[in-house]
Amino acid sequence: MQNESQIKVLLNEQKFRLTNERHLLLKLFSESSRMLTPAQLHELALEHQVKIGLTTVYRLLEVLTKTELATPFLIEGVIYYTFCGCNHHHHLVCLSCHQVLETHQSCPTVEVPEDFRVEHHRLDLYGKCSACQHSIEGGESH
Incomplete structure (x- = not known):
């Protein structure tokens, strides 16, 4: 995991100044x-008394996405x-509780034509985590 100083450098390269409120927002998001x-x-920021506007939240997510510190997911029309x-x-x-687990396993082998150069890839698997599977089987909502 990147440390705080590395993250600050990446954000500074994007001309994004990390104020105290933005730092607290980033901490909430990363945790x-x-x-x-x-x-x-x-809403999470407001619950933790971080006084920040929605525009700043969008700007932080935009910069984090550019620096590959955040990944967007489109699920049922919502990002x-x-x-x-x-x-x-x-x-x-998990499509039910929206938990995201990271895996560092290798990507499955994909046949790529010789005249095509892959510059990057992304693999995301969507489904139900074990807790949500048990909730559905037991008739509970998770």
């Missing part, structure tokens, strides 16, 4: 175990984000 919409992240503070990895995304 979340599930993906969040911008509105959910804004969610998860913090990605480490090297290349893939995601296991």
Whole structure:
């Protein structure tokens, strides 16, 4: 995982000044175990008395996405984000509770034509985590 000073350097390269409020917002986002919409992240910040506007939340997510510290997911027409503070990895995304698990396992082999140069890839697997599977089987909502 990248340390705080490395993250500050990446954000500074994008001309994004890390004020105290933005730093607290980033900390809340990075410590979340599930993906969040911008509105959910804004609400989380307000719950923790971080006085920040929704525009700043969008700007932080934009910069984090550019620096590959955040990954967006489009699920049922809604964009969610998860913090990605480490090297290349893939995601296991629960469609029920929106928990995101990272896996560092290799990507399956894909046949690529010789005249095509791959510059990067992304592999995300969507399904239900074990807790949500048990909740559905037991008739509970998770």
